[in-house]
Amino acid sequence: MNIRVYYEDTDAGGIVYHANYLKFCERARSEYFFSQNLVPIIDEAHFVVRKMDCDFISSAYFSDVLKVVSKIKEIKKASFIMTQEIKKDERLIFKTEVTLVLAKDGKPKRIDENIKDMLQSLFAKIE
Template sequence: MKIRVYYEDTDAGGVVYHSNYLNFCERARSELFFKKGLTPVLENGHFVAKKIEADYIISAKLGDELKVKTELIEMKGASFKLLQTIYKENKKIFEMKITLVYITFGGKPQKITKEVKDLLLLLFVN
């Protein structure tokens, strides 16, 4: 997914504020659902972030065009892990591993059904 860096994404010096890289990755994950006519909120539950490991390599700046790549790297019973990488002009500038847990609307973790696993494989395996 391509993302343009706007003024609102930057600090006073025109450099992307650190938390916005997480927002860019969130948008990319959601967009994969939207492109299939779906939403990240499913019939029986939704996903929440449990753990994030982020590596800020090079700063993006106002006006830059970025590309976010998302890959599934692990699937467990109630969670899965993604590797998300942000590129600027084909150069890696940010990378994160995020563990997402599937929970009910009441907030309890639940096992990922075969249907949801199949959906995740469709969305996140390149």
């Protein structure tokens, strides 16, 4: 998924504010669902971030076009781990490994096999 950096994404110096890389990744995860006419809500359950490990490698600037690449690393009983990279001109500038839990009413919910299959096919098809 491509993302354009707008002025609102930057600090006074035109550099992307660090928290916005997380927003770009969140936006990309949702867009994968939207691109398939789906929403990231399954049986009133939502995928929520449990853990993130982030590496801020280089900066992005106002008007840059960034590419977010998302891949599933592992699917567990109620969660999955994915990697997301943000690239500028094919150069890696940010990467994260994020654990997402399927939660309903504040409690983990088992990921059914059909949802696992859907996640694997969805994130395998789209960049």
